[in-house]
Amino acid sequence: MPRILLTTLLVLTALVLQVTVVNRLPVSVVPDFVLLVVIALGAIRGPVAGATIGFFSGLGADLLPPADHALGQHALVLCLVGFAAGRWGERWPLLTVAACAAGAPALALAVSGLLGDPGIDLRTFEAVWPMAALVNLLAAPVVVWAALKMYGPRPEKATAAAVPGWRRT
Amino acid sequence: MKDSRRSRLFLGLLLAVALVLITVDHRSENTPVFGPLRTIVTSAFGAVERGVSTVTEPIGGFVGALAGAQGSREQITNLKAQNSKLEGELSSQRIDKRRSAELQAMLGLSGLGGYKVVPAQVVARRASPGFEDAVEIDAGTADGIKPDMTVLNGQGLVGRVVRATASTATVVLLCDPASSTGARIENSGELGVISGLGANGNSGRRIMFRLLDSTLPIAAGTRLVSFGSQQGVPYVAGVPIGVIEKVEATPGELTRTAYAKPFADLSSIDVVGVVVEGPKRDPRDALLPQAPKPAAKPKPKPKPATTALPGQQAQPQIARPGVTNPETGPGNPAPRNTRPDSRPENTSPENVSPEDTAPENTAPGNARTTDRENRGPAEPVRGREGETSIPDDEAA
Numbered sequence: 166m167p168r169i170l171l172t173t174l175l176v177l178t179a180l181v182l183q184v185t186v187v188n189r190l191p192v193s194v195v196p197d198f199v200l201l202v203v204i205a206l207g208a209i210r211g212p213v214a215g216a217t218i219g220f221f222s223g224l225g226a227d228l229l230p231p232a233d234h235a236l237g238q239h240a241l242v243l244c245l246v247g248f249a250a251g252r253w254g255e256r257w258p259l260l261t262v263a264a265c266a267a268g269a270p271a272l273a274l275a276v277s278g279l280l281g282d283p284g285i286d287l288r289t290f291e292a293v294w295p296m297a298a299l300v301n302l303l304a305a306p307v308v309v310w311a312a313l314k315m316y317g318p319r320p321e322k323a324t325a326a327a328v329p330g331w332r333r334t
Numbered sequence: 335m336k337d338s339r340r341s342r343l344f345l346g347l348l349l350a351v352a353l354v355l356i357t358v359d360h361r362s363e364n365t366p367v368f369g370p371l372r373t374i375v376t377s378a379f380g381a382v383e384r385g386v387s388t389v390t391e392p393i394g395g396f397v398g399a400l401a402g403a404q405g406s407r408e409q410i411t412n413l414k415a416q417n418s419k420l421e422g423e424l425s426s427q428r429i430d431k432r433r434s435a436e437l438q439a440m441l442g443l444s445g446l447g448g449y450k451v452v453p454a455q456v457v458a459r460r461a462s463p464g465f466e467d468a469v470e471i472d473a474g475t476a477d478g479i480k481p482d483m484t485v486l487n488g489q490g491l492v493g494r495v496v497r498a499t500a501s502t503a504t505v506v507l508l509c510d511p512a513s514s515t516g517a518r519i520e521n522s523g524e525l526g527v528i529s530g531l532g533a534n535g536n537s538g539r540r541i542m543f544r545l546l547d548s549t550l551p552i553a554a555g556t557r558l559v560s561f562g563s564q565q566g567v568p569y570v571a572g573v574p575i576g577v578i579e580k581v582e583a584t585p586g587e588l589t590r591t592a593y594a595k596p597f598a599d600l601s602s603i604d605v606v607g608v609v610v611e612g613p614k615r616d617p618r619d620a621l622l623p624q625a626p627k628p629a630a631k632p633k634p635k636p637k638p639a640t641t642a643l644p645g646q647q648a649q650p651q652i653a654r655p656g657v658t659n660p661e662t663g664p665g666n667p668a669p670r671n672t673r674p675d676s677r678p679e680n681t682s683p684e685n686v687s688p689e690d691t692a693p694e695n696t697a698p699g700n701a702r703t704t705d706r707e708n709r710g711p712a713e714p715v716r717g718r719e720g721e722t723s724i725p726d727d728e729a730a
Contacts, residue, residue: 188458188460190397230383274464275464282512
């Protein structure tokens with residue numbers, strides 16, 4: 166039970182600090198710490214917990230002001246990323262975290278493009294994605310290390326431990 | 335294993351919920367189904383964001399101060415602990431001073447145009463790839479802010495309000511790809527549309543301008559003001575938008591495309607004003623900063639030839655004292671000299687304080703850093719020269 170509280174607290178802190186501090190630093194590209202927290206938690210706790218954490222973090226990110234996009238866009242992306250991180254995080258941890266951190270901005274852009282957001286095209290992708298992936302990759306080790314410190318290594322039966330937990334929330 | 339049928343089913347379920355949310359929210363733009371939910375969560379998070387921003391404000395300020403204050407850091411290393419404490423106080427004061435200067439500039443601009451503004455400060459920003467360019471400000475419906483109001487700062491147009499709660503409001507920036515603004519070329523009635531480029535536009539440093547009449551030539555350095563919408567919703571007339579940097583050759587198209595640099599630095603906005611009441615009449619070009627003497631001459635008769643090579647002409651023609659001062663200021667003191675006469679029409683009292691504080695803010699800082707920079711490289715060189723020259727002297 167305290168683990169759920171810890172997770173909620175961690176995600177909420179990441180959400181608020183992302184928009185109030187990180188995004189306002191005087192640099193043009195910043196890492197997405199909410200995404201990295203979701204990846205780390207997914208990799209530690211398994212696919213189901215990862216998808217759940219991703220979904221609700223995404224929902225939080227969608228509702229968090231300032232927001233002007235369709236509700237659920239972030240939820241969709243982070244749900245998939247959380248699941249992917251949990252699914253393959255045990256077998257190839259490094260590769261999975263790297264692929265998720267680099268692939269998530271691409272996925273987000275693809276979802277925006279499919280929803281018909283104006284100004285999202287291949288040129289945007291070429292201009293935005295490499296830098297976003299790079300800064301995410303650079304920041305990922307720090308976040309994963311911090312999450313591992315807080316949670317300890319992935320338990321043997323992560324899914325079984327996580328399922329009763331999320332049901333009670 | 336973990337990848338059981340149930341976990342896949344669960345993933346499918348969550349994805350389906352997300353898709354349903356997207357669909358419902360996307361389809362119901364006019365009758366918001368999630369309106370109450372959004373309002374509640376927005377208010378709650380808005381309050382938290384305001385709180386956290388107040389606490390963490392100095393962090394962002396500190397990073398910003400570090401970036402621009404090499405001189406201060408050297409001073410800290412040279413002086414003792416007491417001095418470093420004083421330095422901390424000084425830097426926080428500098429941030430306050432900068433903020434107050436920004437506020438003064440914003441109020442000066444809005445006073446010039448006859449807008450009634452509510453000042454506000456940015457508390458949160460969203461900048462993930464694939465999502466909107468928006469900021470949250472710390473003023474809301476309680477301050478008279480409603481959706482579709484113009485937001486400006488001391489330099490020019492910033493964006494418009496899209497959503498307002500009691501104490502916070504969401505502002506979509508000019509550089510958001512979804513935003514488009516009617517714009518007018520200065521000294522003429524020619525109209526066009528400004529659209530944001532999002533991340534394509536070098537994070538807000540470039541916006542696209544489409545001139546509706548493709549036969550007209552535009553030169554780099556031409557400045558744009560907002561055309562204004564009916565009753566000032568969502569944009570009031572006459573707010574400076576930006577200066578054309580590059581004109582694209584678009585033969586055979588119905589509109590002429592150019593790229594402009596916004597007057598407002600959209601990547602680091604802090605103090606803004608929300609126009610709650612527009613002016614009685616269009617202020618026309620009165621709000622534009624005065625053009626410099628060399629740039630003013632070619633402007634009345636823009637030669638078609640200049641459109642072919644706009645890049646080279648851009649730099650001398652961008653004549654914004656606030657922007658060019660940091661770049662050209664240290665090198666030649668000319669901009670500072672032209673500064674007082676660069677805005678001759680507003681000698682009204684509101685002009686005195688920004689003019690007083692702004693140069694004080696930028697000029698000493700520049701002077702100090704350039705002193706340091708000049709001294710820094712110069713000293714080692716001199717030392718080396720000295721070392722090499724001493725044997726010469728001895729030999730001589």
